[in-house]
Amino acid sequence: MQDVEFGHVECADCPIRHRAVCSRCETDELVLLEEIKYYRTFEAGQTIAWTGDKLDFVATVVSGIATLSQTLEDGRTQMVGLLLPSDFMGRPGREMATYDVTATTEVVMCCFRRRPFEELMRTTPHIAQRLLEMTLDELDAAREWMLLLGRKTAREKIASLLAIIARRDASLKLSKAGGSLEFDLPLTREAMADYLGLTLETVSRQVSALKREGVIELAGKRHISVPDFDRLMLETGDDCDGGMPF
Amino acid sequence: MQDVEFGHVECADCPIRHRAVCSRCETDELVLLEEIKYYRTFEAGQTIAWTGDKLDFVATVVSGIATLSQTLEDGRTQMVGLLLPSDFMGRPGREMATYDVTATTEVVMCCFRRRPFEELMRTTPHIAQRLLEMTLDELDAAREWMLLLGRKTAREKIASLLAIIARRDASLKLSKAGGSLEFDLPLTREAMADYLGLTLETVSRQVSALKREGVIELAGKRHISVPDFDRLMLETGDDCDGGMPF
């Protein structure tokens, strides 16, 4: 793998310090992590791990977006997770990758060698506690996605994905004015299709339909603005007040 | 909820002692668990919890089968998990149920009051460690299921479900002779449909088709035998040697 060395960053200055697997750690615990961590950068499109690869590290996404996906023998693929900044990759106690991990944008990861990390897990309850919490959140998200994959129509799937991305984007920018939202799609039509269990043509058609009906506006292929977020939510098929994914 | 008091069982004699959340506990730790545990029995068909219910306990399934499901406002429902003996229900740190939990057979649960259990989690690393491990396994299973929901055909979905149940049944009975497998379906056609993201009619048709073609044999509606397991595996669409769900 071609990957670029990334300048060392103090944990205390880390942009995702408060959300990642290390968020509960005290300063003395951070020192221990600091000793076994190193940064790696992956280019957009680069594969970070193939299913079955031996992985000698676990890692936290510092910046960028990566995807987890599974493939059937005949090539059908399904995305099963999205790794956003602060998300954790890899499983303590397991050597092999169980998914294909791909960088969709440039990705910077904070890596820990697996053995020392596992050792730290045993001695530092704060890490294990946080990892449990994060894993439970991921499980909830995965199950929410199962509902989407199993029961939603193509249109509802698209609306749900856009709503999730819009909401996440808004929460990052803190620009949560009730009015119009704008964001860039971090995924190609094909990636959206793999995420939603659709074909890319269906994705394209449904996006066009939502645009035609004024639910969203497009500037270029990737830039989307949502004039009325509630209108978009109506299209998702979800309970509009119930528990939200992500 | 009508539920029957269940005779107290010593943890040491518990049939799922070695697989449940308590499997790593030492005998002195079991004593602590023993103090806060109690048994409850739920009848077949009974709802154990509704989404949004306040849950003042977490629990381990001792015997029987329960399902986790989510529902859209218009009634479409998707099963998002199956609770088998030794599986854990409830989330430490969360008051509300996030899924509907339903007993499909009579279910005996070993319950722990939530607060004391959370306290034990903090003081007893063995419990937290095991729970993390179980949660990671569930996450893997959920993602395997996402592949099924998003990309498999109806026929492949049915074959996958039968293969999973057959394999689990075989591992319980230790009757892993390579030859013919037999088992009872613990689910109605409707429950299978909710699990697979299909309609019950499609489930029925595909089961009939598999029977017609000799992949499976039916005795009554629920008893199934598989003359050639490899043949069934071919129908699942999976890599026949790769990592297996469950």
Next chain:
DNA sequence: CGACGTGTTGAAGACTCTCAAAGTCCGTGG
């Protein structure tokens, strides 16, 4: 400029769903 990656659109077809009717099994009650 032409190749390539990405995205859009159309037409035909496949698969699954919806609606409807009827069959099986089982327990209740006459």
Next chain:
DNA sequence: CCACGGACTTTGAGAGTCTTCAACACGTCG
């Protein structure tokens, strides 16, 4: 004992959604 109702299942026919295959548009890059 048998009729009856209810839960569960099977099967058919038609409709609809989504996929497949194909052509074309757009922008970047060599």
